[in-house]
Amino acid sequence: MGSRWQMEKKHDPYYKKAKKEDYRSRASYKIKQLDKKFKLIKEGDTVVDLGAAPGGWSQVALEKVGEEGLVIGVDLNRIKPFPEENFHGIRGDFTTTEVQEKVMNLIGGKAKVVISDASPSLCGIKNIDQLRSIDLTNTVIGIADNILEPKGNLVMKVFQGPEYKDMLTRLKKKYRQVKTTKPPSSRKKSSEMYVVGLDFKPKKNKKSKD
Template sequence: MAFKVKDHFFHKAKSENYLARSVYKLSEINDRFQILKPGQLVLDLGYHPGSWSQYASEMVGNEGLVVGIDLYPINEKLVPVKNIRLFEKDIFDLKGPQDLNVDQKFDIVLSDMAPNTSGIKTVDQLKSLSLVESIFELLPKLLIPKGHLLIKVFESQGAQDFLKQQKKLFKEFHYLRPEATRKTSKEYFVIGKGYSG
């Protein structure tokens, strides 16, 4: 499990009642690319503990819905939130929206998923890449045409090559390392806007 960085963002998250400091990665990305809008149906892959779901739920409002999946048991702290629905589920077992009691595709797919790391660089890069690949494999079933995608990726040549091939699926494709990303981290985020469907 990743160690907790008790920096400015950690304390800010605590004081603003967010469940993790990673909320500031999503908020920075959203401020720049405006992907979250009121009324949207959002899928949050690897939601636990749930700061992205909290933020997305505020952005989509009462008319919207955030559906989160994670390997961890459901975070009870989020159960009272009316526009968040959570599932204990592995992305590799997900077939489509019907598994999440949703009868339509999502307006936006978010993924902050990170594999349990082994410390062996090449193994961890492959694990991370297979999470990214699984998302793209499911996209035709999950994302509406013109929808948006935001995913976390760990740096590797394999990931770079894979993403280059996927770029054409979106009208706009951006790479970003938000300010809240730890200096030592090898992660970055990919934002795809306007899915060709």
């Protein structure tokens, strides 16, 4: 007999749709729905996908950016290559400087969109899991601070916890619009939310006095 998830997924409409439409994961529909609502990704954009395996979000990003764009996917797990030459997969931990430098080199400095569906590995102890989740969220926000072009967009998965409100307040200082949403394809019982930052306002460098 299969696991409960195996049984559930047989009846999951997005799982079936992904199989039928040849998407790598049911999560593809989350980024499709988020993009439809917020117009995040445009043709020709450079998109960085943090926590990308098996590649469902990158696949949608590739469709959106077309041949002129670029998609970089990063994950601890291997991302099976795409036929498109404008996709680069990096296997590694995006919280490390080494991997962040690899991303910077591939994009030549700046990206138009950062997308992240990354989930920390959970141990089941609520306080620890919440801290891991906050750390990962803060890393994604920090990477976006470093690589987003002015007016760039960010979308990331977050799990609501004690620092959720503070995180939104901080984001509102960095993006002209900040929205929180749960796309229809996100399971109702999951505590995940998606935070969207539109129109990034990079910090101006203070002029040195000498």
